[in-house]
Amino acid sequence: MTATKPQQHNKGPTREDSAGSRRQQAIEIAAMGTVYLNGEFVAAEAASISPMDRGFIFGDGIYEVVPVFGGRLFRPGQHLQRLRNSLGAIGLENPLTDSQWASVLQRLVDDAGTDDQYVYLQVTRGVAPRNHAFPDNARPTVFAYAQRMNYATATSAATGIAVITAEDIRWRRCDIKSTALLAAVMLRQQAAESGADEAILVRDGLVTEGAASNVFLVRDDTVVTPPKGPLILAGITRDLVLELAQQHDMALIERAVKENELATAHEIWIASSTNEIKPIIRIDGATVGSGEPGPVFARMYQHYQDYKRAFCEGRVD
Numbered sequence: 528m529t530a531t532k533p534q535q536h537n538k539g540p541t542r543e544d545s546a547g548s549r550r551q552q553a554i555e556i557a558a559m560g561t562v563y564l565n566g567e568f569v570a571a572e573a574a575s576i577s578p579m580d581r582g583f584i585f586g587d588g589i590y591e592v593v594p595v596f597g598g599r600l601f602r603p604g605q606h607l608q609r610l611r612n613s614l615g616a617i618g619l620e621n622p623l624t625d626s627q628w629a630s631v632l633q634r635l636v637d638d639a640g641t642d643d644q645y646v647y648l649q650v651t652r653g654v655a656p657r658n659h660a661f662p663d664n665a666r667p668t669v670f671a672y673a674q675r676m677n678y679a680t681a682t683s684a685a686t687g688i689a690v691i692t693a694e695d696i697r698w699r700r701c702d703i704k705s706t707a708l709l710a711a712v713m714l715r716q717q718a719a720e721s722g723a724d725e726a727i728l729v730r731d732g733l734v735t736e737g738a739a740s741n742v743f744l745v746r747d748d749t750v751v752t753p754p755k756g757p758l759i760l761a762g763i764t765r766d767l768v769l770e771l772a773q774q775h776d777m778a779l780i781e782r783a784v785k786e787n788e789l790a791t792a793h794e795i796w797i798a799s800s801t802n803e804i805k806p807i808i809r810i811d812g813a814t815v816g817s818g819e820p821g822p823v824f825a826r827m828y829q830h831y832q833d834y835k836r837a838f839c840e841g842r843v844d
């Protein structure tokens with residue numbers, strides 16, 4: 528009898544697999560090109576911070592993600608205002624003025640080319656001996672990079688995506704765009720393990736938002752979304768959806784949404800800077816509405832794409 532090789536099923540990643548994926552990740556980081564770190568533009572693989580940075584030790588920091596279309600930052604004023612709100616809420620001074628932010632971010636965008644991108648920026652409370660309370664005189668760590676957007680919005684807008692529902696296990700200040708994202712990470716992983724793209728979160732019987740997106744429901748022709756408050760992030764894409772609904776006479780109301788409304792909604796969408804607007808066609812394995820992206824979504828998606836085109840052509844700011 529010939530000896531057969533031991534089967535590798537259900538064994539998890541092998542040593543070679545993880546070395547391969549580490550190599551791939553290093554290549555992707557090198558491909559990021561230039562990043563901004565504490566006043567300097569440096570190659571991504573050369574950028575380094577202290578392990579004692581409070582962002583690393585405590586997740587003590589704030590971030591923003593700004594989409595870039597046609598080589599221009601999309602809604603930078605709104606993102607920088609939310610950055611100020613988040614920094615203010617955690618008692619951290621904004622290290623740069625709006626015009627300094629704009630020139631740092633635009634330089635990263637210009638270096639990254641003309642494709643659709645997003646800019647990630649992060650401010651932490653800086654390097655200090657480990658002690659939970661704020662340190663005296665720590666200098667904030669400021670980091671930013673631009674990355675080509677490799678999302679397939681057109682495809683998922685046409686086909687729809689699947690989500691799960693999950694208990695909202697996050698803290699009670701979800702309006703702060705904190706880098707401490709462990710709960711969101713775990714919820715997204717739970718979704719991924721269920722073959723879904725996002726987790727729709729429920730707190731005390733009410734829908735809050737997605738792990739990294741805002742949520743909209745449609746009943747008949749009316750769009751409904753939970754109101755802003757400490758339990759959700761005030762999404763910039765969410766604001767644009769509200770503006771577009773108003774401009775185009777689409778009925779939209781902000782009100783508390785009960786969990787059981789998800790099961791009877793005619794349409795459900797999510798929205799975020801990196802996902803634009805996406806229709807949900809399955810929730811916890813059950814079909815949403817007709818099982819295809821709905822007509823109200825199609826209208827809103829068209830308005831969003833028209834707005835983006837007008838922005839790229841310089842017809843709107």
Ligand code: PDD
Binds near residue numbers: 737741762765800801
């Ligand atoms: N996340 N809610 C949460 C919890 C989010 O993390 C996000 C965005 C949104 C949508 O906000 P906006 O429309 O401004 O992107 C809502 C970003 C994209 C991220 O963490 O990558």
